[in-house]
Amino acid sequence: MNATPLVLAVLHPRVALFELGIAAELFGLARPELGVPWYRFETLVAGEAAAQAVGSLRLTSDGDMDAIDRADLIVIPGWSTDAAPPPAELCDALQRADARGARFMSICSGAFLLGHAGLLNGRRATTHWRHCERFAALFPQVRLDPDVLYVDEGRILTAAGSAAGIDAGLHLIAQDYGSAIANRVAQRMLVTPHRDGGQRQFIPAAYPQRRSQRFDAVLAWAEAHIAEPLSVATLARRATMSERSFLRRFQDATGLTPMSWLSQLRIGRARAMLESGDAQLEAIATACGYGSPESLRAAFRREVGLSPAAYRQRFRMRNAPGAAAITPP
Incomplete structure (x- = not known):
C-alpha cells in the first residue's frame, strides 16, 4: 500500500x-x-x-x-x-x-x-x-x-x-x-x-404471490389454517385432485412446491409478528404452524439468516412518543 x-x-x-x-x-x-x-x-x-x-x-x-x-x-x-x-x-x-x-x-x-x-x-x-x-x-x-x-x-x-x-x-x-x-x-x-x-x-417478508385462480380457494384456506399441520395430501384433497397432479399443477401455477409456499407463508407471518408485537416465541411458533420454538428457530435462521430474537431486536417497530401507530403488513 x-x-x-x-x-x-x-x-x-x-x-x-x-x-x-x-x-x-x-x-x-x-x-x-x-x-x-x-x-x-x-x-x-x-x-x-x-x-x-x-x-x-x-x-x-x-x-x-x-x-x-x-x-x-x-x-x-x-x-x-x-x-x-x-x-x-x-x-x-x-x-x-x-x-x-x-x-x-x-x-x-x-x-x-x-x-x-x-x-x-x-x-x-x-x-x-x-x-x-x-x-x-x-x-x-x-x-x-x-x-x-x-x-x-x-x-x-x-x-x-x-x-x-x-x-x-x-x-x-x-x-x-x-x-x-x-x-x-x-x-x-x-x-x-x-x-x-x-x-x-432486509428483504421484505416474502408472502407467496398467487398466480392462478384455480388454487385461490385452496391457498386462502391454507392461510386461514396456517397454525395447523398441513401436508400435500391435505391440500390436494381440498383441491379435489390427486397428490401427483396437485404437485405438478401447483408448481406450474405458483412457481413453488406446496411445501416451499407454506414455508414462505409461515416465515412471513412469523416476521410480521416479531416486528409488530411482544408475543412469546412459543405463541409465534404455534400461530405459524411450527411444532415448537426450536423448529421455528431452525427454520427462521435457515430462511432469514438470523435467530428470531436477533431479528426482533433489530426490526421490531417502536413508536416514538406522539408518533402515529405503525400497522404491520
Whole structure:
C-alpha cells in the first residue's frame, strides 16, 4: 500500500448521492486524529462533464480518465443496471488498472460496472437483492452470492445494498490500517464496526404471490389454517385432485412446491409478528404452524439468516412518543 493511497470514485452520470457520500466519508474525510497517513480522494464522472443527481443537483469533477491509471483503489458507488455496456474507454481503463494490481470496491449496483468490464468473471460477487436476478442474467460467469453484505475477493470487494458499502469500507480500512483504526472510524460515523447476518434479513417478508385462480380457494384456506399441520395430501384433497397432479399443477401455477409456499407463508407471518408485537416465541411458533420454538428457530435462521430474537431486536417497530401507530403488513 502506498503511504497515502489514492482512492478514485468513478461516478455514473446519474450519480447515487448516498453511495458517493459513503465513499467520501470513508476515504475522503481528513482524519488527523488517527495519526496515520490517510487516503487521498478524487472523483471522476464517467463519460460526462457533470453528473446529474436528484433534486436538479449537478456535480462536476476535475478528474479525467488518466486518474484511473493512477488510482490505488477504485470505488464505484452505484451504476446503471441496464444491459447497455459502459463506454469502451472506461472498461479498457478499468482492465488496465486490474492488470497492474489496483483494488476495486463497488457499492450496491456498482457491481454492474465491474461486471461489464469483465473484472468479476470467475469470481464471487454480490449486489443489492433487488438487482440479483438481473445481475445473474447479465453476468453468468460471475459466482453471485445474493445473501451476504459484502464479498472480499482479494483485490475486489463488492458490497450489497447502499449501507453495506460502510461494512465493506470499514473492512478495507481494517486491512490497510488495522482493526483499531477501523473501529475508531466506525465510532466517528456512529455505526457498528461489524454487522451480523446477510441480506435476507432486509428483504421484505416474502408472502407467496398467487398466480392462478384455480388454487385461490385452496391457498386462502391454507392461510386461514396456517397454525395447523398441513401436508400435500391435505391440500390436494381440498383441491379435489390427486397428490401427483396437485404437485405438478401447483408448481406450474405458483412457481413453488406446496411445501416451499407454506414455508414462505409461515416465515412471513412469523416476521410480521416479531416486528409488530411482544408475543412469546412459543405463541409465534404455534400461530405459524411450527411444532415448537426450536423448529421455528431452525427454520427462521435457515430462511432469514438470523435467530428470531436477533431479528426482533433489530426490526421490531417502536413508536416514538406522539408518533402515529405503525400497522404491520
